Amino acid sequence: MKITEKFKNHQKKWARISKHWENFTEPSRPSRGDIANYNFLLRAALKNRKNPDILLLGSTPEIRDVLFRFSMTHGAKVICADMTREMFDAMSALTDFKNAQEKFVSANWVDMRFDKKFDVIIGDFVNGNIGDRHKHAYFSNLESLLKEDGSFITRDCVFIDECKIGSVKQAFKSFLDQARDEEYSMKKAANMAANTLIWASRSLNDEKKASLSYFWPELEKFGKKLDPARSEDDILLKMMCQRMMKAWAPYKSKYWTFNTFEENKRMLEEYFIIKKTLFADDYGKIITKASPMYLLGKK
Numbered sequence: 001m002k003i004t005e006k007f008k009n010h011q012k013k014w015a016r017i018s019k020h021w022e023n024f025t026e027p028s029r030p031s032r033g034d035i036a037n038y039n040f041l042l043r044a045a046l047k048n049r050k051n052p053d054i055l056l057l058g059s060t061p062e063i064r065d066v067l068f069r070f071s072m073t074h075g076a077k078v079i080c081a082d083m084t085r086e087m088f089d090a091m092s093a094l095t096d097f098k099n100a101q102e103k104f105v106s107a108n109w110v111d112m113r114f115d116k117k118f119d120v121i122i123g124d125f126v127n128g129n130i131g132d133r134h135k136h137a138y139f140s141n142l143e144s145l146l147k148e149d150g151s152f153i154t155r156d157c158v159f160i161d162e163c164k165i166g167s168v169k170q171a172f173k174s175f176l177d178q179a180r181d182e183e184y185s186m187k188k189a190a191n192m193a194a195n196t197l198i199w200a201s202r203s204l205n206d207e208k209k210a211s212l213s214y215f216w217p218e219l220e221k222f223g224k225k226l227d228p229a230r231s232e233d234d235i236l237l238k239m240m241c242q243r244m245m246k247a248w249a250p251y252k253s254k255y256w257t258f259n260t261f262e263e264n265k266r267m268l269e270e271y272f273i274i275k276k277t278l279f280a281d282d283y284g285k286i287i288t289k290a291s292p293m294y295l296l297g298k299k
């Protein structure tokens, strides 16, 4: 399948990002709580179906490992559709299982076609990668690729008012206690701070865009000002900040579109029936509340 010119830029960014995926934790990757929720919703969607056809949007290793189980128990046949071959190859090194029932197709989700329909389409944080002008084509296409009793299962990024923050410093300080007590690894604390900034950035423009680019200059200044000779807090904040900037530099010019919870619900309901909405509980109260996972059925 052909990837049109206008998506080529996105593809290049993802190819670059694929090399750094190991630096990310939840919420950018599904947490244990999200994985349990995906498993639960897949069970609800598939029940006792034999040899169901499943279309994965992207190459998310955590979902591929859950789907491997459904290949074993239900004979599920899995197609991973991603426009970036490099991403699929890099993610294949992060799966725990090699699934003989899984294959890769290079495709653009907005206009991909298949000679069959699917029992389940599933994808993690996929909708926010599609800009507003492609949303209609994208959702209509997914809807048309589902069997009459098929389901779309997805986790979305939505914006809620609690996501607003005053400064980069506030974002980092809000995870300092968890980093100090090792409740969060330094890697997770750094990722939580990054995601807090991404979600907060959505309130800094009128186009529903979320991106670290809005905070990057302030982030650089914040990192430079921290003085490890001053206090243990500064040592920890510096470690967190350096870790975060290294992991997220390839992502700094990436933009997502975030709707509010209500806008997102209305948008999904234009194309699907919302059958269930679940939330994980293992990456902080605010971001878990801003990461609903849906079981969607055909209208």
Ligand SMILES: C[S@@+](CC[C@H](N)C(=O)[O-])C[C@H]1O[C@@H](n2cnc3c(N)ncnc32)[C@H](O)[C@@H]1O
Residues within 6 Å of the ligand: 007, 010, 011, 014, 028, 029, 057, 058, 059, 060, 081, 082, 083, 084, 087, 088, 107, 108, 109, 110, 123, 124, 125, 126, 129
């Ligand atoms: C599944 S997404 C989500 C990853 C991350 N959690 C996030 O929030 O952006 C990442 C993958 O989606 C792929 N992708 C993004 N937009 C796409 C599109 N329109 N068609 C096909 N693949 C696409 C990229 O190539 C990349 O491999």
